[in-house]
Amino acid sequence: MKAGDSGLTLTCLLTLALACSLSGPASAHIVAGEAGGFLSGFKHPISGLDHILAMVSVGLWGAQLGAPAIWLLPVTFPIVMAFGGFLGLIGVPFPGVEVGIAMSALLLGAAVLAQWRPPLFAAAALVGMFALFHGHAHGAELPAGESGLLYSIGFVIATGLLHLIGITIGTVHKWAWGRRLLQAAGAGVAMGGVYFLWQAVVA
Amino acid sequence: MKTATRPGLWSAPGLAGLALALSSGGAEAHMITTGLGPVYDGVAHFALTPEDGIPVAGLAVLAGLRGPAHGRLALFAVTTSWLVGGAAGLLIARPGEGFTAALSLLLIGGLVAADAPLSSWAVAAVAAVLGASHGYVGGSSLPSDSSGFLIVLGMSAAVFVSYAIVAASLLPLQSRLAHIAMRVSGSWIAASGLLLLGWTLRGGIRIAAQ
Numbered sequence: 001m002k003a004g005d006s007g008l009t010l011t012c013l014l015t016l017a018l019a020c021s022l023s024g025p026a027s028a029h030i031v032a033g034e035a036g037g038f039l040s041g042f043k044h045p046i047s048g049l050d051h052i053l054a055m056v057s058v059g060l061w062g063a064q065l066g067a068p069a070i071w072l073l074p075v076t077f078p079i080v081m082a083f084g085g086f087l088g089l090i091g092v093p094f095p096g097v098e099v100g101i102a103m104s105a106l107l108l109g110a111a112v113l114a115q116w117r118p119p120l121f122a123a124a125a126l127v128g129m130f131a132l133f134h135g136h137a138h139g140a141e142l143p144a145g146e147s148g149l150l151y152s153i154g155f156v157i158a159t160g161l162l163h164l165i166g167i168t169i170g171t172v173h174k175w176a177w178g179r180r181l182l183q184a185a186g187a188g189v190a191m192g193g194v195y196f197l198w199q200a201v202v203a
Numbered sequence: 204m205k206t207a208t209r210p211g212l213w214s215a216p217g218l219a220g221l222a223l224a225l226s227s228g229g230a231e232a233h234m235i236t237t238g239l240g241p242v243y244d245g246v247a248h249f250a251l252t253p254e255d256g257i258p259v260a261g262l263a264v265l266a267g268l269r270g271p272a273h274g275r276l277a278l279f280a281v282t283t284s285w286l287v288g289g290a291a292g293l294l295i296a297r298p299g300e301g302f303t304a305a306l307s308l309l310l311i312g313g314l315v316a317a318d319a320p321l322s323s324w325a326v327a328a329v330a331a332v333l334g335a336s337h338g339y340v341g342g343s344s345l346p347s348d349s350s351g352f353l354i355v356l357g358m359s360a361a362v363f364v365s366y367a368i369v370a371a372s373l374l375p376l377q378s379r380l381a382h383i384a385m386r387v388s389g390s391w392i393a394a395s396g397l398l399l400l401g402w403t404l405r406g407g408i409r410i411a412a413q
Contacts (some may be wrong), residue, residue: 071383075316077392082394089401139401149253149304152398156391 041154042146044138045162048099050196052136055159057108057189059166060182063173069120070170073127074163078156080128084135085155086096089142092164097140098200106193112186116181223286233316241350245357248341251364254304255337255358256365260328261311263366264385265375268315273323274370274398277330292342293395303340305403308396312411315389318382334362378407 045051055077062073087094108130110116118126138155169185172178216326236244249255262281266274311333321329341358345351373385 007337071234071387075387077315078390078394079316079397082397086401087399087407089398139240139398140396142402148399148402149257149308149395152395152402153253153391154395156394160391 003193007063009090028174029045030117034190035114038150041151041156042158044142044155045158047138048065049192050105051164052194053189054104054108054134055162056132056166057112057186058111059168059187060170060185061108061123061127061165061166062163063167063170064115065117065120065123066191070167072120072124074160074164074167076124076128077163078159080131081135081138081159082156084132085139085142086135087132088136088139094136097133097137098198100130101137102196102200104130104133104193105196106190107192109191114182114186115191136192148174205340206335208380227343227401239355242357242360245354245359247250247357248354249361255341255362257392257395258304258311258333259362259366260331260369261308261315263369264373264388264392265311265315265321265326265329266370267376268382268385269321269323269326270376271287273321273326274374276323276327278366278370279365280327281330282359283367284331285338285362286334286355286359287343288335288338289342290338290352292339293345293347293355295339295343302403303336304401305396307336308392308399310396312389312391312393312396312403316386316393317389318386343384359404391401 045055058073058077062070065073107126111126142151142155170182173180173182215254252327259281262277263274265319266277338355338358342351342355345354373381376382376385
């Protein structure tokens, strides 16, 4: 690919990012409290530290496990999370959601800390189970709105980008100091999980 | 073939189209009026309706995963069926259920995420179902006169061009990373469809195109 083409692609990507960030809420029949556009959905998953820690740690763990987990987990997570969101949206009760979310940060962080390498199926099942908790929590909180699709896309892209951040950080795994750094990050996530678990159980 | 050597340049229109779709504002009415006539109204309607544009883009990604033979058949299948479905919608004028966008996103996204090994005829069949259903929904909300048909014609032309641009930009990308990125995009499309389905079932939304 020529350098000019790369520049053009980069320009288009920046234009896309700008256009996405400028998208406004639906103005037709708008009612206070309803969902807005892409940006509202994008902000939803990054509004809670417990969600952020868990999503980033999915990427960290995927990077530690390597192929095919590095891409299988981020492919699996959004669909299972959306299924949890679907259950939350239609009102299916899901007990212990906050505890489940806190446990996801705790256990995923511990997995990164211990450099745990379970079979791929077990890793996908564990991540999928936690995705259900996160999805249900988001789904139950989602407001009604006109721009359901743009909101959903923003929501899913934000989740995917959190995984991507985790994977990007996780690329340091190929160096010895990077592996120690990842373990330290896993310890941080696990401690965050302990805090959120305390909050969920006691508060 | 130049497209095979200049993916960056060819991806520019596709990205610009996606940017337009994502940056679209709220639906002010059921039809976009450009002042340039019904054909251009149809083009604008498609370009500013992500419920239509994203499934078509997803179909192009499916073609990008499967290869040129699949892409060519699907191109004509989706365009023709969109036109026929739109004409049927004009004649019957009975708005469909609000699940069309959610179900098509779920179907197309799921097939892309799973990298389903479909034959070219199976992809064409999926394209035909997608085009007919979306065309019908679009057509049923339009005036049942000649202007309505011209709007459907404009929509179909926009479908043809959009699909061709996205598929042409993706088909040359044969690297493993590009393959994974396409599958991840499929999982995002399917996840959005699933959320939209739940939202629709809850009755919290009213699809703009209807």
